Amino acid sequence: MKKLFGKLVAVALVVTMMCGLVACGSKEDTKKEDNKKLDKIVLGTSADYPPFEFIILDENKKQQYVGIDVSMAQKIADDKGVKLEVANMNFDSLIAALQKGEVDMVIAAMEKDGTREKVVDFSDPYYTDLPPMMLVKADKKDTYKDAKSLAGKTIAAQTGTTKADIVSDSFKDSKLLALTSVNDIVNSLAYDKCDAAILDGAVAQQYAQENDDMVIAEIELGKAAPYRVAVQKGDPKGILKDINKSIKNAVDNKLVDQWIEDANAKADKAVE
Numbered sequence: 001m002k003k004l005f006g007k008l009v010a011v012a013l014v015v016t017m018m019c020g021l022v023a024c025g026s027k028e029d030t031k032k033e034d035n036k037k038l039d040k041i042v043l044g045t046s047a048d049y050p051p052f053e054f055i056i057l058d059e060n061k062k063q064q065y066v067g068i069d070v071s072m073a074q075k076i077a078d079d080k081g082v083k084l085e086v087a088n089m090n091f092d093s094l095i096a097a098l099q100k101g102e103v104d105m106v107i108a109a110m111e112k113d114g115t116r117e118k119v120v121d122f123s124d125p126y127y128t129d130l131p132p133m134m135l136v137k138a139d140k141k142d143t144y145k146d147a148k149s150l151a152g153k154t155i156a157a158q159t160g161t162t163k164a165d166i167v168s169d170s171f172k173d174s175k176l177l178a179l180t181s182v183n184d185i186v187n188s189l190a191y192d193k194c195d196a197a198i199l200d201g202a203v204a205q206q207y208a209q210e211n212d213d214m215v216i217a218e219i220e221l222g223k224a225a226p227y228r229v230a231v232q233k234g235d236p237k238g239i240l241k242d243i244n245k246s247i248k249n250a251v252d253n254k255l256v257d258q259w260i261e262d263a264n265a266k267a268d269k270a271v272e
């Protein structure tokens with residue numbers, strides 16, 4: 001028995017050594033080497049999207065990035081033991097910034113779609129929002145009930161988002177007002193520069209809650225697609241595996257639920 005055990009240990013040792021040797025020359029390992037050199041991770045986001053990413057002022061009136069996606073990014077950085085830096089920009093600049101390597105990852109309530117998938121790589125999902133919703137003026141709730149009632153009307157959506165695609169695809173007789181900032185979209189609705197706005201569900205609800213004269217219209221706009229972290233195509237920085245590990249850990253341990261609560265508690269303090 002003792003002998004057999006000894007043999008087994010010897011075999012195990014050889015196997016481990018072989019694995020070590022193989023891993024040494026593999027692409028995986030070179031990636032890991034690069035990975036170690038990262039001393040910070042730069043998050044690209046578009047902080048106009050409470051409760052996912054938005055700006056609040058701390059006690060010293062300093063701008064602070066908060067929200068579910070920022071918490072996700074912070075966990076990814078913490079798990080890697082590096083600092084998190086936030087680069088805030090328009091949503092439609094995010095993919096280009098990632099391609100140029102100006103940011104290491106994008107977390108911005110971003111869904112995977114065919115066009116994006118050709119130019120970036122996506123992580124596993126970390127959260128699925130409520131279905132998309134349409135924001136309208138409260139006194140128009142009974143008027144705008146379907147695509148027909150919005151014929152000839154203007155519907156605003158954020159440039160480069162899947163919500164702008166909904167306007168083009170499902171409201172062919174309406175005009176799309178594509179704006180780069182969600183705050184501008186909500187202002188346009190407030191000043192009747194558009195008749196409706198399409199946003200992701202939780203975001204539309206957040207703005208409806210903050211603006212007494214705005215409500216969610218009774219129009220079905222399709223299903224929600226899960227949000228994912230985007231990295232450079234081919235993952236040259238070798239960070240996607242760790243990102244997926246952090247996501248799994250956050251989902252399994254219900255951290256995301258905690259972040260949602262935190263973000264909702266702060267969302268009415270969003271500035272800009």
Ligand code: ARG
Binds near residue numbers: 110
């Ligand atoms: N979920 C939508 C998309 O993937 C919109 C995301 C907009 N995000 C933002 N931070 N403004 O296209």
